[in-house]
Amino acid sequence: MKRFLTVFLCLITLCLSFAFSACGGGDKDTITVCMPDGAPALSMAKFMSEDTDFGRKVEYRVVGSSEIASCVTSLDETKNADLCVLPVNTACKLVGDGTKYKMLGTVTHGNLFIAAAADAQDLTRDNFAEEIAGKKVGVVNLPAFPGAVFKLLLSDYGVSDKVTLSPVAATEISGTDGALDYFVIPEPAASLRVGNANLKLKIAGNLQSLYGEDGYPQAVLVAKASLIENDGKFISKFMEEMTAAADWLTDEGTSASTIITAIAAHYPDPENTAPAFNEKNLTKTVIANCAVKFTGAETDKDKIIEFLRKLKAAGDAAATEVAESFFYNGSK
Template identity: 25%
Template structure:
């Protein structure tokens, strides 16, 4: 019975990681021992750092990687291994196996990691909700016009689905009665369905949403799920990608942790203010977001507002996920002890 529970727990984590992480438009599979890393990396046969002083930062390619671009390029802090992975299961395993000293993960997994006692603290959010409802149906001008239409999306029962349902309900639309909800098996099927004429209204994450609008001039952003979350009382919207830090590292060298956090905050700020430079670094380091998508779509990726001044947005977001299934966040809304204090 215990084995079955353990398998179910890991399966739930893999599902949530797959669909809440930021989606890349041009991903290539990266195996655990092929993870892209920056200068100074030292690995053993197990893929772990061979130096106790080396801090392993693990993150997904795509929008999340953009937040680290300047920090990686400057190499201002020595003994950091930037471990970029292209699949959610690799990211999950590195946190579960505690290979990650620092990781940028979907926020619901950050809650799960804390609730399951994995030994990580929540530091802040660097990417807020960046999924959009796109339409090329000329009769649909507002979200209310979706009534009676077909909405194509992915990840049934997971964050994209739950936040879409939340947005619809907030606008007086019953997703189970007023809309035909068509679920595709993978987010990678969304763009082909829309561009190929099989779907006129879709939910698409960044940078996919920008890629679609660049290829189809009839595509319009009908609604931002993040803006809908703001209307419901979340100051910044819903937290999509969260940085977590291993408690062991905090106890060992809190000053170093604070230095890394400060450098990361500067990297985020630079990314928001320098789209041309960011696009160049994305191409240089193969971060998984094509240069045109960075230039045209950066403002829609919702990078920024990293520092936590209140847990209100987290609590509201976690409550939405918990109402659907408590296991979406590991059973309960994390208490204040889950959050890192400078």
């Protein structure tokens, strides 16, 4: 029994060590930039494709969404990422006090869609409350960010108690069985399911437009306060190039293969990683639906505060108030 416990503890230690090593590094001269796979990784695919270093030694790392929180929470701060992309509610909960990290800006502005059978009613801001009431809705990642945003919408439209929500896997979504009326699903899975002619599905709604004209902040970029203090020029250069990185994605000269290769080259364990994107699902439409656009923290501050307030009111435990100092204002 003692031997078993020893082996078990060693395995746990190795797993934790791998999780943390996937985010930060021991080389104090290397700047580590970590992001979850999917839309957040798209925001920096240009940098990874071109090995952009901004005059420093930079290491980009793309990890699974379940691992990204560990990239900023190690007790050994040298193992934490210098820059990291996080869901906005997770960022505010983990580092929103502004002491160790500051938010540089928003990198994605919502990639959640509502799918339904081809003959279902489309959902707009004018008819959402009436049409969704009494319906059964399957939500991919119901306990996480997608579920939180949809619950926010139900609260905003005054129908929180009139809709039945169920967790569903993207691969289980079908418009033909009638068990569920609508599905909340992120890209690229949304386009994949709708693109399967056998499922007879369509995009019936867009959570971004249902929330408001400019959508909502979904993933944000944070940087260590110490890096901002010690190398503000690097931070400025990095932020300046984020807009060009978004434009590069939609340029007709940028192929899906180039983007996918760039991202895959930065998985810590590529042989055991299932990529979010492949050449079949990474179309220009999907890229556009991922809403990759960089806006600075100063610009988005009020919007994020309001979004967090609404998430919290709708019951999202991860949504917390943030300190004024969390928002980077372009100076040390």
